[in-house]
Amino acid sequence: MTDTTVKYFHDGMAGAPILNGVAGSLIDVLDAVLVNGWGVASVGTIVVVDNVATMTISVGHSFVPGAVALIAGATPSGLNGEYRIASTTTTTATFATTGISNQTATGTITAKVASAGWTKAFSGTNLAAYKSADSTSTMAYLRVDDTGTTSARVVGYTDMTAISTGTNPFPTSAQQSGGLYWSKSEAASSTARKWVIFADGKTLYFNRFNSSSNTLACEMSMFGDLASVSASGDAFGCMLTGCANEKSNGSAATVDQNFYSSIAPATAYIAKAYNGIGDAIQAIRTFPTALANGVSNYSGQVTGPNATPYPNPTDNGLYLVLFNISENDSKAFRGFMRGMYAVAQSMPTTTFATHDSVSGVANFPGRVMKAITAKNTSTSVYGTVFFDITGPWG
Secondary structure, three states: OOOOOOEEEEOOOOOOOOEOOOOOHHHHHHHHHHHHOEEEEEOOEEEEEOOEEEEEOOOOOOOOOOOEEEEEOOEOHHHOEEEEEEEEOOOEEEEEOOOOOOEEOEOOOEEEEOOOOOEEEEEEOOEEEEEOOOOOOOOOEEEEEOOOOOEEEEEEEEEEEEOOEEEEEEOOOOOOOOOEEEEOOOOOOOOOEOEEEEEOOOEEEEEEEOOOOOOOOEEEEEEEEEEEOOOOOOOOOEEEEOEOOOOOOOOOOHHHOOOEEOOOOOOEEEOOOOOOOOOOEEEEEEOOOOOOOOOOEEOOEOOOOOOOEOOEOOOOEOOEEEEEEEEOOOOOEEEEEEEEEEEOOEOOOOOOOOOOEEEEEOOEEEEEEEEEEEEOOOOOOEEEEEEEOOOOOO
16 A cells, blocks of 8 residues: 655645734644645545546545545445545546455545644644654654744643643753744735645644745744664654744744754754753754765755766766754764755756655655755755655654
8 A cells, every 4th residue: 555644735735724924824734734634525436447546526626646635435445544646637636546446436425635643732822732643753742832923933842731831842941932933924914825844643844935926935844753763762852943033034044944954053952862861952953965075065055076966977866865863962863854855966956846746766766755945045055855755754
């Protein structure tokens, strides 16, 4: 069966929640993508032919290729559940099936955009706390204060008992009073802003763009578990990234951005140190540049006299690498950012566009990657990262 643990969402999907400069809009987005899904529609027919199902919804649907649909009410029952969408038209969507004979399904069938399967543990007026429902995760909480207009404030907690009561915050108030900033809009208005989210049951990546039309000036934020290098697991290996200041105008510092590699401390905080002692730990975020020279680079814009170009002259290849996460204080290596990859090459800034799908990556065969291309508006440098939507994430 095709893996469906990784979910891909964006503002261009029909019925998607609107992100704007209004209090509560980020919570509306997170409720939909993490907990509820959206776009429940009545399915006219599902026809299975040679392990490919074609679903017809005459009034239209919310699906795009790469997104995951949740189907219910079908006979045979094997059609019920989650499926990754392969192709779409205005009124149809196709997906691969396994073990279902050629037939036309019956029943009162519905389909919607599937959520990432998190829970909303606590809430208040324009306040929310989200938690992974996966018992193998760190089970940490993401608290979102969305009472502002252009930005929300976010803090992680290892435990919470109420919307405003938690233990072991990351970052602590001493490290970042009020929490990190997740930008929504450069203006306090109801004008919709562009966004893209990638998530699975343990990790969330929130990509917000600077205007309703600009798909370059992007702020990339993250909350969730790291892929630990410890064989026994990492009970406190949950990380939150964001901006240290209000940066909704798109001028976030390089260390705020998840497409930048630097030996300087990132605006990223892990719940506790590797030994579980003490408070939150600030992280260093780098990607290996063995193909190039140095570590302070935007993904895809590796510089220096020894930088490998894209495409690689030897095999015309694109090479992706994981982002490494280390503790700033001890320099202990904690693990990798799950599902997100950097380009350790130098390539023209217009090589890829946001939402481009790439398969056949040289060192990740069989994986489909989605590009996010971003520009930090305080500089003229672009960065491109890729998210694995094939899954599962390690």
